Amino acid sequence: xxxxxxxxxxxxxxxxxxxxxxxxxxxxxxxxxxxxxxxxxxxxxxxxxxxxxxxxxxxxxxxxxxxxxxxxxxxxxxxxxxxxxxxxxxxxxxxxxxxxxxxxxxxxxxxxxxxxxxxxxxxxxxxxxxxxxxxxxxxxxxxxxxxxxxxxxxxxxxxxxxxxxxxxxxxxxx
Numbered sequence: 063x064x065x066x067x068x069x070x071x072x073x074x075x076x077x078x079x080x081x082x083x084x085x086x087x088x089x090x091x092x093x094x095x096x097x098x099x100x101x102x103x104x105x106x107x108x109x110x111x112x113x114x115x116x117x118x119x120x121x122x123x124x125x126x127x128x129x130x131x132x133x134x135x136x137x138x139x140x141x142x143x144x145x146x147x148x149x150x151x152x153x154x155x156x157x158x159x160x161x162x163x164x165x166x167x168x169x170x171x172x173x174x175x176x177x178x179x180x181x182x183x184x185x186x187x188x189x190x191x192x193x194x195x196x197x198x199x200x201x202x203x204x205x206x207x208x209x210x211x212x213x214x215x216x217x218x219x220x221x222x223x224x225x226x227x228x229x230x231x232x233x234x235x236x
Contacts, residue, residue, distance in 0.1 A: 065129045072120050084113055091137055097192045098141040100181050104148060108140045115140065131199060135207040138189065145185070179229050187222030190215055 068086075071079035091112060095105035115136050123132055180188060193199045193207060201219065205212045 066125055069120065069123060069125065069129065072117070073123075080117060087133065088113075091133075094134065094192065094197060095137060095141050097180075097196060098138065098185075098189055099145055101148075104144050105141070108137065108144050111140045111144075112137045128203070130197075131203040131206050134193065134197065134199070135209075138193070138207050142185075142189075179226060182229065183222060183225060187218050187225060190218045191222045191226070194219055 065083075068079050068083045072083060088109060091109045092102075092105055095108040095112075096102050099105050099108060112133075116133060119136070123129065180191060183191070189208065190204050193204045194201070199207065201215050202212055204210075204219075205215045208215070210218075
């Protein structure tokens with residue numbers, strides 16, 4: 063089923079369409095939230111809150127605009143809200159790549175190193191990189207999702223890539 067069909071049916075009150083929508087988006091949302099929060103349990107909470115907010119705010123969605131940036135803006139905002147709430151604790155918890163079935167298929171050594179390096183970046187640079195290179199959003203969509211100026215997103219992506227490259231080179235030299 064097409065996303066716009068789901069949205070129209072959800073807006074009309076069809077709970078079965080919302081369930082199908084949830085099943086289609088939940089895994090992707092959890093992966094994205096895990097990358098943003100660095101904590102699988104916090105990611106699950108963020109995703110749960112995101113779907114509640116989507117359900118409550120679905121009437122404010124404008125169908126002429128792409129749905130994914132709207133959805134991921136809500137998800138990102140929810141992740142950031144939980145990170146602020148749990149800030150002192152979140153720095154000590156990391157997702158368990160080996161025991162996480164959703165991520166296990168991608169846990170090759172070089173990907174795990176890259177993942178760890180991305181996770182070591184500060185939120186201002188890490189989150190735009192995740193949205194751009196893992197979720198495939200354009201710079202303009204990232205600006206909309208994060209509520210930033212387009213040039214700010216470009217700058218953060220540039221600096222994030224530069225920091226990532228520098229950290230990966232340091233690790234290779236050791």
